[in-house]
Amino acid sequence: QVQLVQSGAEVKKPGASVMVSCRPSGYTFTAYYIHWVRQAPGQGLEWMGWLDPQSGGTNYAQNFQGRVTMTRDTSISTVYMELSRLTSDDTAVYFCARAIRGAVGVFDPWGQGTLVTVSS
Amino acid sequence: DIQMTQSPSPLSASVGDRVTITCRASQSVSSHLNWYQQKQGRPPKVLIYAASSLQSGVPSRFSGSGSGTNFTLTISSLQPEDFATYFCQQSYRTPYTFGQGTKLDIK
Numbered sequence: 340q341v342q343l344v345q346s347g348a349e350v351k352k353p354g355a356s357v358m359v360s361c362r363p364s365g366y367t368f369t370a371y372y373i374h375w376v377r378q379a380p381g382q383g384l385e386w387m388g389w390l391d392p393q394s395g396g397t398n399y400a401q402n403f404q405g406r407v408t409m410t411r412d413t414s415i416s417t418v419y420m421e422l423s424r425l426t427s428d429d430t431a432v433y434f435c436a437r438a439i440r441g442a443v444g445v446f447d448p449w450g451q452g453t454l455v456t457v458s459s
Numbered sequence: 460d461i462q463m464t465q466s467p468s469p470l471s472a473s474v475g476d477r478v479t480i481t482c483r484a485s486q487s488v489s490s491h492l493n494w495y496q497q498k499q500g501r502p503p504k505v506l507i508y509a510a511s512s513l514q515s516g517v518p519s520r521f522s523g524s525g526s527g528t529n530f531t532l533t534i535s536s537l538q539p540e541d542f543a544t545y546f547c548q549q550s551y552r553t554p555y556t557f558g559q560g561t562k563l564d565i566k
Contacts (some may be wrong), residue, residue: 376553384495384503384546384557400554402460434502442508444550445493449502 341365343373343435343450350456356423359453361435368416369393372438374446375409375420377431385431389443390418423459461549462484465541465558471566476537480561482530482547491551494523494532497560498543506552509534 343357346360388399390409391459408421433453436446462485472478490510495503505514508524520535534541542565547558
């Protein structure tokens with residue numbers, strides 16, 4: 340079945356960068372966009388952007404422009420999200436999610452989430 | 460950005476109740492409105508996409524309606540496993556945005 344497996348929890352200091360990986364399986368890696376969404380503790384959901392695994396093309400939310408980079412390695416069917424210049428406001432669970440067939444902006448399934456804690 | 464506003468929040472109900480959650484967009488999103496369910500410590504799961512299409516594997520007690528700026532998610536007969544937080548999300552224009560969530564708990 341379709342599954343997205345993310346890398347483990349991270350603890351970073353303010354000003355540092357973090358890279359989270361997402362490895363989809365159960366379908367053709369290049370066929371569907373991958374999105375990144377984050378959720379601060381006890382808060383709502385915030386869309387960060389998408390990556391087209393086929394072309395490597397990206398679309399980032401304005402809130403993260405200049406700080407986020409989404410890439411992929413097709414040889415190992417893995418997508419990466421790097422967020423730089425971290426502050427405490429970036430403490431959140433970061434999810435990757437696949438777009439559904441025929442609807443780029445609908446997310447299913449999701450990865451299990453990666454907790455990123457930013458603390459001095 | 461398109462703002463999404465849900466009501467009510469929170470919502471208390473009993474097993475067997477019919478419940479409706481409302482989502483309003485700050486501008487028209489046509490039918491590009493999706494509903495997700497999230498349980499504690501788990502990622503969200505899509506229930507309804509394109510306002511009224513039931514995602515494969517989702518029970519038929521869930522339904523969605525609306526277009527333009529006003530949308531509803533209805534659960535026809537609440538089951539114990541339905542107590543969770545529900546989010547609406549517009550996929551009309553990036554940045555895709557979510558409602559603040561409606562926590563459905565047991566009365």
